[in-house]
Amino acid sequence: MEWRDEGIILGLRKHGETSVIAEVMTKAHGRHLGIVRGGRSKRLQPVLQPGNSVDLVWRARLDEHLGQYQVELLNARAGRLMESAIGVHGVQAMAALLRLLPERDSHPRLHDSFAIILDSLDTPQEAGALYVRFELAVLEDLGFGLDLSTCAATGAHTDLIYVSPKSGRAVSAEAGRPWADRMLALPAFLPDRTQACTSADMLDQAFRLTGYFLGRHVFEPRGVEPPISRESFCAAALRAMPQEPRVSPSLQEPIS
Structure with missing residues (x-):
């Protein structure tokens, strides 16, 4: 052979x-x-x-x-990847995800995505968003893909801000309002590829979303813990993102 x-x-x-x-x-x-x-x-x-x-x-x-x-x-690529925490932890985290796949099963899309992300890990503000899409692709290839394109309740394609933790489908702001405290946040850049991930808060929401479904469908049923490399990569990627401006209490207008 x-x-x-x-x-x-x-x-x-x-x-x-x-x-x-x-x-x-x-x-x-x-x-x-x-x-x-x-x-x-x-x-x-x-x-x-x-x-x-x-x-x-x-x-x-x-x-x-x-x-x-x-x-x-x-x-x-290895020398360049070793120069940053995002590079070191990123290659380890994606390798851990690929080990979830059955050995010798062909996944050409994941191979190509892996290569693209490895070549982008020296662009920190893009790396986190690309990695989240890689996790979504792994979930899909394992048979647990999320449907983030339309509202599960109304079929709408706009104003999608939630994901149902039960179905893994997107939910619009209006339809999900009564159950908002039970929903997962859906950052706008995931259903709409024309939008960019512009802040640490958006990226954190995305990591929490994919982390929830990886835990529920993959790690917990197999009795394994999420890889430490994922946590380390997420922390490094969040540090590299712009932070949302926060108003100092001393600058807020007094309550009348």
């Missing part, structure tokens, strides 16, 4: 004295493992770093075998 593909390094573990088992998110073959002979050498160590894109040739006698990789570097 043999195939050739491109992929992004997710992680490594030692194998024998000189080799490693590389975990790679490939474009056509999903999350796939393989042995890299001599992977701990000075030549290959810089190549086999999380976040780097590589060209792969995988060979095995049978398809179900672990197999071996031959790798060539395509895009060296």
Whole structure:
């Protein structure tokens, strides 16, 4: 058996004295493992770093075998990612999400999105919003996609400010008003791609939204805790966003 593909390094573990088992998110073959002979050498160590894109040739006698990789570097991102907290925690958080997928299931859209976000992590004010969309895409590929395009109650496409925690569907301001205290906030940039995420408050709402559904549908049923890397990335991304202006009490008009 043999195939050739491109992929992004997710992680490594030692194998024998000189080799490693590389975990790679490939474009056509999903999350796939393989042995890299001599992977701990000075030549290959810089190549086999999380976040780097590589060209792969995988060979095995049978398809179900672990197999071996031959790798060539395509895009060296790891050095740049290690320069910031957003980069370090971002690649780890997305790798943790991709490990939720069944091994060897093809998810080309997630591979491409992963690459795009990795190339944008040095733009902090874009990174958080892109990461949230990545979490939404992972939920969708796991079978738990949210419907944020129309109001679940009225079918309206405008004034969508809530998400039902039960159905995962958007709800308009008018329809959701009686149950506002039970709803999740829907930041405007998620249903409307023409809008940008412009503040830390908006991004925090988005993180809380995807975090709720990841917990409910993925982490809790599997009996696992959310990855620490997600919390660390969210904190770093929020610090990089503009903060909402807050009025000092001394500047407020007196109550008459």
